[in-house]
Amino acid sequence: MKNILITGITGYIGGTVAKKLLEKNYTVTGLVRNDTQIKELESLGIRWIKGSIHDEDILKSAIADTDAIIHTADSADDAYAADSIISALEGSSKTFIFTSGSAIFGGKENGEKNDFVYTEDIPLNPRLEMASRVLINQHVLQSARKNIRSIVIVPTMVYGTGLGLKKDSIQLPALINFSKEKGFGTYFGKGENIWSNLHIEDLANLYVLALEKAKAGSLYYAENGSSNLKNLAENISAKYDLRPAQSVSVQEAVNKFGPAGGYFGFSSNSLCNADKARTELGWKPQNHAIEAFI
Secondary structure: OOEEEEEEEOHHHHHHHHHHHHHHHOOOEEEEEEHHHHHHHOOOOEEEEEOOOOHHHHHHHHOOOEEEEEEEEOOOOOHHHHHHHHHHHHOOOEHHHHHHHHHHHOOOOOOOOOOOOOOOOEEEOOHHHHHHHHHHHHHHHHHHHHEEEEEEEEOOOOOOOOOOOOOOOOHHHHHHHHHHOOOOOEEEEOOOOOOEEEHHHHHHHHHHHHOOOOOOOEEEEEEOOOHHHHHHHHHHHHOOOOOEEEEOOOHHHHHHHHHHHHHOOOOEEEEEHHHHHHHHOOOOOOOOOHHOOO
């Protein structure tokens, strides 16, 4: 198993996973839509196929020439893409690693604390807003019955510098930029809501280990530490010489980041445990202080 196809190859997670695979002498191909980034990928030693994850003919052709597909495009809620990949892989025994997101744990707590820690063994009863994401995860895992080595990885708040074309994550830079606009470190409501987190390189290493070791139908949560939003805001104030951290209404978060970002990305709790990955795959994340990367 040496030829790996990555969707989202120009993105933060996909690019970093690609770099880690190249370091281990895998052949990496990316599915790309933008001509302007092709030369940049080539300079990194990445092959490319021009097309969209919603072009089923291109997708089938690309999958036919690879041993595994790692799906990191911004599509945790895109059932069409997941189903198209499964259809193309059915009966092949090839590997499919799907990227979800830990907002599935969110309870729309509006900045209130909920310190319940999820493990993969605890059945989820997601809010309506995240129900489709959980159903997609289940559908991917159940594709193991179609002779697909299906794996789902659920990252939490990811931080650190990406190794591919995209260097920045989403949540933490967005919070920093918003805080700079306001002139103070910003949290929402009480800011007591907690998010698990992990460094991008630790996450990418988990993908490589899952590719090499995971059993079909495996689900892995990914974390190596946690912080509440108020703590992040206080650190942002200190490290960017802003005024002391202050609360902003959850409605303002919704206005700025949209309902999913406002209610779940910045105001809900997302707390989990990744001991399963540590035990089954021998994953040993090295970074555990998100504050150092603000």
